[in-house]
Amino acid sequence: MPELDEHTPVLQLNRFDQLRHFLTIDGLSCQHLTDILDTADTFIEVGSRSIKKVPLLRGKTVANLFFEASTRTRTTFELAAKRLSADVLNINISTSATSKGESLSDMLQNLEAMAVDMFVVRHAQSGAPHFIAESVTPRVSVINAGDGRHAHPTQAMLDMLTIRQHKGQFNGLTVAIVGDILHSRVARSQIRALNVLGAREVRVIAPDTLLPVDVESFGVKVFNDMSQGLEGVDVVIMLRLQKERMEGALLPSESEFFRLYGLSEKKLKLAKPDAIVMHPGPINRGVEIDSAVADGPQSVILNEVTNGIAVRMAVLSMAMSGQIAELAADEEVI
Structure with missing residues (x-):
């Protein structure tokens, strides 16, 4: 997997200027970032409910692919997806088929064949989430949970x-x-x-x-x-x-x-x-x-830890909305 070049194009917005992937802050405007913050604000109160759920990602599947150890990031992404009513797969990389020699591309293709809708990726190598975003089908969104020295x-x-x-x-x-x-x-x-x-x-x-x-x-x-x-x-x-x-x-x-x-x-x-x-x-x-x-x-x-759940709920829901909007537009063309 090549290291990320600073000039590597980042295609994280769909044709409607909506979030499609979330790989880096680079290339996003003040309005894009404000939209994420405003959306996160609407999710903060979910954590204080007796039933901490909203149905926005019901029927969707989110796979957490953490190639690096993590506690707060992985846990808050899992909680965020579950509070959006998504099904969550936590892939144990150390015991997955990649430890037996399976390539990353083959692992991704197998997960796509299981109808996974979103990958949350943490990797020690800069550019890994970008590589994955370029490799997946249009029906999958990719969220960067931290890559090398590049971005979080x-x-x-x-x-x-x-x-x-x-x-x-x-x-x-x-x-x-x-x-x-x-x-x-x-x-x-x-x-x-x-x-x-x-x-x-x-x-x-x-x-x-x-x-x-x-x-x-x-x-x-x-x-x-x-x-x-x-x-x-x-x-x-x-x-x-x-x-x-x-x-x-x-x-x-x-x-x-x-x-x-x-x-x-x-x-x-x-x-x-x-x-x-x-x-x-x-x-x-x-x-x-x-x-x-x-x-x-x-x-x-x-407060940062608490806000991590709301922000990740915002990013997951916005990326999924962007994915759905683009797929719907493609189907109309067809």
Whole structure:
């Protein structure tokens, strides 16, 4: 499977400008992202019902294909699909036929033969969901649940929903993203979403060893000093050190990283008094964030988890609607 090229065309909208796949934030307009947030807003109250179900995907089948370990993302996608009344297949990749030598293409074709309507894909290789989206039939939609260092669009959108809930709008906001920018697909998607939605300034704070060489081209302001970078920000997003993706010694030690770039109560005071603290998880307490901050009054980390279900319900339902609309138009032509 080829690595994703930055110029690879992403055909995630149908001819009616509706979501068909959801692979990346790139190529989507402010209106597209706002539509996702507005749709997610309508699903938030479903979680408080005695019967947490709506019938939008009744009769549809969603297959979760997670080639990487995950807890929050896989679980919230499963809950989202079930709350939309879909049937859900959780494919255990380690015990699937791919472990016996079956190709990814053959596995997909077999699942399509079982009338699966949507694949939710998490993969260590950048571009895997794009490859799958190009390979499936028109009757299947593909959702990217995180691929390599490339993108994690639903995580970015649940973060945008959380920010909008607490700050009302994006215009005028200064957002700081702190930590392992180099290996973070989440940061790339967050930066793109924040810029599209109109944030005043997006900052990244990290040592040079944890910054991409072309990071300025992302549309961010770069800080190596946390005290300077946190000054007057509205939102602080902490990132996990992704040691599983690191090659070589990029850090002197975890304790030294926490001293320089970990978020403590003292450092948080440099931000605005009403700043919110976010983290996509999993949290490494005492490495990138102090427990007093993670569990403190400015933390909205658990709100992010709750919002993940609503956002993923929105994306699943919108992609299915886009698929149905395009298929109906094709049938009319025939």
